[in-house]
Amino acid sequence: MSSTDIAGILDNSKELDRLRKEQEEVLIEINKMHKRLQATPEVVEKPGDSSLSRLKLLYTHAKELSETEVSISNLLLTQLGALLPQGQPGQPRRRIGKGALLHPIVTQLIHGDALPPNTMKRKRMKTDSDISRLSPSLRNQLETFASLKGEQVAARVTQDDADKDEWFVVKVIHFDKETKEFEVLDEEPGDDEEGGGQRKYKLPMSHIIPFPKRNDPSSAPDFPTGRHVLAVYPGTTALYKATVVNGHRKRKTDDYLLEFDDDEEDGSLPQRTVPFHKVVPLPEGHRQ
DSSP states (O other), X not given: OOHHHHHHHHHHHHHHHHHHHHHHHHHHHHHHHHHHHHHOGGGGGSTTOXXXXXXXXXXXXXXXXXXXXXXXXXXXXXXXXXXXOOOOTTOOOOOOOTTTTSOHXXXXXXXXXXXXXXXXXXXXXXXXXXXXXXXXXHHHHHHHHHTXXXXXXXXXXXXXXXXXXXXXXXXXXXXXXXXXXXXXXXXXXXXXXXXXXXXXXXXXXXXXXXXOOTTOGGGSOOOOTTOEXXXXXXXXXXXXXXXXXXXXXXXXXXXXXXXXXXOOBTTBOOOEEEOGGGEEEOOTTOOO
């Protein structure tokens, strides 16, 4: 484990802590606004009153804080996953439940739960504040995402309330540092796509996972045997949950040997080879 690895993990952990403190401050502000509106609901009808606009800004701030925390949490999972000791083949692994690493505010926001006005529990936020106010760790992350223009990445194209997650290989067209939103192109849509043409998506940071660089094998996590991952199914541009069968790659450039879920043939799961640059950590709470 290098000092650079440790420093990166510590920086991202500090950033998560900072986000949570900011989210608690926003929650306090939301509760104050709701108490005021409950006590004097007629205030919103007065000319010049900005209560509802202010509340909308607070919720917008909460949503952006949520997406930022999910993105940093996924990055931390990647960093920690690469450093964890290898497990024994066949050893059962504990699955990380949805929101296990996230503050409860984020969990509710991700699920899209409706919150009663009198409780307003744990929604997270961040305004489109000046980038210069962000921590060095988050600024570096934004720069990294901006540099992905023209690159292929793994993208979840389904909404948070969908029955299952759908991940595809897409090409990054643009990343907006202010809105923290990607514009991506699905270059090879499936047969069921309306019109049969290429399709564009606008997605938050939390829906994007960069692939390891093909020309830089050191950027690929060394997943141990038994680890669950998300990988491109051979011959397609879709990613599915899979389990690492052989984590003992002699070289970083070697392919992974994987077993994909729901890929049963003749009563068993076939083992398929997938290039290291088409395998990423399994996102927390993945639904398939």
